[in-house]
Amino acid sequence: MESKGERFDRSLLKAQLLIRVKQIKNRFNAYVIDKIAQKAGHTVLRLPSNHNEFNPIELAWAMIKRNMKQINTTNKIQDVKNLLSMAIDRVKPQHWCDFIKLAIEEEDKIWQVDDIMDEIIDTMEPCNLNITDETLSDSSSDE
Numbered sequence: 001m002e003s004k005g006e007r008f009d010r011s012l013l014k015a016q017l018l019i020r021v022k023q024i025k026n027r028f029n030a031y032v033i034d035k036i037a038q039k040a041g042h043t044v045l046r047l048p049s050n051h052n053e054f055n056p057i058e059l060a061w062a063m064i065k066r067n068m069k070q071i072n073t074t075n076k077i078q079d080v081k082n083l084l085s086m087a088i089d090r091v092k093p094q095h096w097c098d099f100i101k102l103a104i105e106e107e108d109k110i111w112q113v114d115d116i117m118d119e120i121i122d123t124m125e126p127c128n129l130n131i132t133d134e135t136l137s138d139s140s141s142d143e
Contacts, residue, residue: 056099
């Protein structure tokens with residue numbers, strides 16, 4: 001936040017800081033497609049990064065790469081181009097339906113875990129931990 005010239009209270013909790021970071025990030029991360037969509041009354045929703053299980057295209061690419069690996073014998077560029085075209089053609093509408101179904105199932109699993117975590121957190125007592133210079137020097141003298 002400081003690198004963006006933003007001031008903040010260092011006593012904020014992590015959840016409060018994350019809200020503040022999101023507000024700041026929205027000002028700096030503007031995509032042309034988002035602006036075009038917004039003008040047309042739409043919102044672009046993005047998948048979380050590093051979660052390929054939520055993205056059906058990743059399952060399609062995995063199928064294509066698997067097919068390429070099985071049938072590629074020469075590694076010549078023209079052969080690879082032809083094989084790629086063939087591998088893409090092998091992805092049929094039913095595959096897409098299956099990929100989408102799998103992504104939805106994975107999302108449902110994560111929502112279930114999220115609900116369980118919310119229930120656990122709701123039953124927990126708040127915990128405040130104050131770390132001071134004294135606390136740090138006391139713990140180092142115990143060694």
